[in-house]
Amino acid sequence: MKQVLAVLTVVAVIVLFWYGSCIPMNIKGALTELERDGAEVQPPKASARRDLGEFGLVLNNAFAIPATWDQKKPRLPSPHQVTIELWETTIQKKITSKRSLIYHGWVTLSATMLGFVIGTGLGVLLAVGIVHSRVMDLSVMPWAIVSQTIPIIALAPMIIVVLYSVGVQGIIPKAIISAYLSFFPVVVGMVKGLRSPDAMQLDLLRTYNASRSQGFWKLRLPASMPYLFASLKIGIAASLVGAIVGELPTGAVAGLGARLLAGSYYGQTVQIWSALFAAAILAACLVGLLGLIEKSVLRRMGMAQ
């Protein structure tokens, strides 16, 4: 209960701070618009206003504060503008419409999911190989670890263009970027997980005369589940980032990344912010969903804390 109260307080402070920041950020644009509509603005000359600074303008024109929260193309859209835009582009638009965020979100989500499944599948396979083969452990594992320290997302524009030049386009290039971003966290986490049974447990299986595959299915794989879910959560967030970044370089027409890019080209800040929040909500839902699956799986396996 206390926690809920604390979280709500923090969120309320953030929203208040957001409204407060809107005033100095948007005051110049708001005053220009008001003046055009015939309002008295202090000081009256535009050049004098330029020298005054944002806070001076706010002090001289307190009447313009509400206008800073309702501009058409603000530098910082206010929370309710973003909420209204989100509402209008999700619930009130038809899903087939090109302006529906659900449509764009679906385009990004499908690439994310396809890439995530491919990346996770390959990652788990490689991890199994690394745990069972000493050669692979020695030669591949250091590279998997090093790959975590480099910004592999820099490869994204090249993958898109190269695949385009060989005739592959649409969902596949984005899915490939998503896949390799989720691949390495899963490999590293899964290797850790498959190695987590201690010597005592492995010895016990040896006294049962268990074969290697029995040891894998009955001990290593179940023991790795908490590690797997921890890296799946990192992986799916990385996949979503990959799918969004994958939509940038080609000037894609659909997807949340394309909405961000189009918004930044045409100065549609409200559109950028609503696409950003849609991406955030999507990420939160995906991670939350994985959290729920994790909870129920671990409970069924008797591993929940």
Next chain:
Amino acid sequence: MILVIAAIVVWVFGWWLNSRLASGPQADSQLVRFLAPLIFGLTIIAAWELVVRGLDVPLVILPAPSAIALRFGDSLPILWADFVQTILKGALSGYVIGCGAAFLMAIAVDRWDFLRLGLLPVGNFVAALPIVGTAPILVMWFGFDWHSKSAVVVVMVFFPMLVNTVAGLREATAMQRDLMETYAATYWQSFLKLRLPAAMPFIFNGLKISTTLALIGAIVAEFFGSPIVGMGFRISTSVGQLSLDMVWAEIVVAALAGTAFYGLVAGIEKAVTFWHPSQREQ
């Protein structure tokens, strides 16, 4: 065709060499641990070179490693300018500001319980979001130069660093805190002598995660607008000109910079947390 067969031979030979090393008597020595990944990497590069030459893969699909190395050597001044613009100006300044701010915030969060209860779930939530998406907004606010890249990096590293530092500051056990209490230590004394050292492994974990995030943020933010210098700019324009050898050269720079940055932080960690069990065994 001969070159492709040669590539397969090289691959099989490299793998055979590594299998011998891995099952040989020296399998656990430092030397093998160092040699095996090196041989694997060299095998991949050799096979890549031979396949590209053997099949005449066009430059616009996959340049050969030798072509990339040649381009790397030819355009050192350009690559250096991009490195300075993106890594030193954009990523590093944002990294220092973001991690510093998160560290100070973490001290405040740790001091007031209400703040911890409220801010930590929000921080955990934000740490999982695709924050790169704020890049177009921040580019619009701070202009095309490195300031906007630095701002993106600040936003990206802030929450992972905050969450890790707060977790670390709670690491000292009740027993240890009580001991400080019996010494009549003030808040800051017990902070500096007990809780900050105990938090160091967590703080460095956050710092290490943030190195990669900083590079990602600085490079991706350049896709949304930049001056005519910078790694992200060079990658996106070179892709447009289909000069993929330049793109690969930039990726080599990014990889080297990322590894060096991470290695530097890991080295400092080793010096600072020499007492921690994870550092002690070697």
